[in-house]
Amino acid sequence: MELRLLEYFWTVADAGTVSEAARRLHVTQPTVSRQIQALEDELDTQLFDREHNRLTLTEAGVFLRSRAQEILSLTQQTEQAFTDRQRAVMTGNLRIGCVEADNSATMAMMLEEMTAEYPEVTFSITTGDGAIITDQLDKGLVDVAVLLEPVDTTKYESLRLPRVERWGLLMAREAFLATRDVITPQDMGGLPLIMSERPAVRTMLDHWLAGAEPPHIIGHFNLNFNVVPLVERQVGMALSIEGVNRDVDHDRLKFLPLSPTLSTHCVLVWRRNRVLTPLVADYIRRFREAFS
Structure with a gap:
């Protein structure tokens, strides 16, 4: 019955x-x-x-x-x-590493659910680029991480998140390309470019250029906050994703997507062959149920 x-x-x-x-x-x-x-x-x-x-x-x-x-x-x-x-059982501090991306909102949504259900749970968030976050993950300083592709996940357990991150150039409104709607490979020749120093990002850009004249890379950055003043002063243009530029001053700055479209995803990763605490396992479970 x-x-x-x-x-x-x-x-x-x-x-x-x-x-x-x-x-x-x-x-x-x-x-x-x-x-x-x-x-x-x-x-x-x-x-x-x-x-x-x-x-x-x-x-x-x-x-x-x-x-x-x-x-x-x-x-x-x-x-x-x-x-x-x-x-x-669900007590303790959940340590999360997260890159700057639209998927930060996904991380926040899962934390909102968990802390509402388990009020004794606390959390610590570390923000940085992929190199910093994976280093902290390898050292056990964070439990899980949200990373932006392209990224090597072969040594981690991972779950790809569905929200798309679109790449483009952040530039000053006065820049000569700011009247365009998109940036093509032919537009990139000789441009003063500030970008991530991650080799995987440079490889991704080279593939997208498909043999076109490359930009002139004048510097590197890992967090968008620090590069915005340089872009405003037209020191260079920044290669970044659309999601991290939603809150910039759009009267002074403009984000132009790359064309052909260059899009990647974020991935949730955690260390392989490690016994997960109930807290970490529950957080990962929420992602699996939502996106698997």
């Missing part, structure tokens, strides 16, 4: 009508009627006398109602006991 059938039966017995039971259960009246009929067929016993719109328990129905109340109460108590046990 399914618990669901007992719950439907008990609700009908308590409500006295199928319509009221359907309202309480947030289902349709035919659904309730089918479930009650299925239970009566399973038990080969009539549980209700049906008179007009009212349902009255038979003798067998009265007996089942008392048993159903005991079973459902015990089920709720058992579920609550496991919930309480889980809450007791």
Whole structure:
């Protein structure tokens, strides 16, 4: 006998009508009627006398109602006991490394869920580029990390996040290319460019250029905050992703996407072959359930 059938039966017995039971259960009246009929067929016993719109328990129905109340109460108590046990386990500090990207919002959403469910959980967030974050992950200084592709994840467990990160150039409004809608490989020749010093990013850019004249790389940066003043003063243009530039001063700066479109994703990574604490395992589980 399914618990669901007992719950439907008990609700009908308590409500006295199928319509009221359907309202309480947030289902349709035919659904309730089918479930009650299925239970009566399973038990080969009539549980209700049906008179007009009212349902009255038979003798067998009265007996089942008392048993159903005991079973459902015990089920709720058992579920609550496991919930309480889980809450007791979920304490401590979750250490997260995260790059600057649109997917920072995804990280925040998962943290919002977790801290609402487990108020005793705290968190520490380290922001940096992929090299800094992976170094901290390897040293055990962070538990999980959100990294921006291109990135080598072969030595980690990983989960690719669905939100797309679009690459382009951040430039001053007065820059000669700012009247364009996109940046093509042919536009890049000789441009004063500030970019990440990660080799994987340079390789990605070279593939996108497809043999076109390369830009003139004048400097490197790892956090967008520090490069914005240089771009405003037209020292150079910055190769970055759209998501980290949403809050810049758009009266002074403009982001132009690359064309052909150059897009990558973020990945959630954690160390391979390590025993995860319940806290870390639960955080990863939330990502898996949302995006796997």
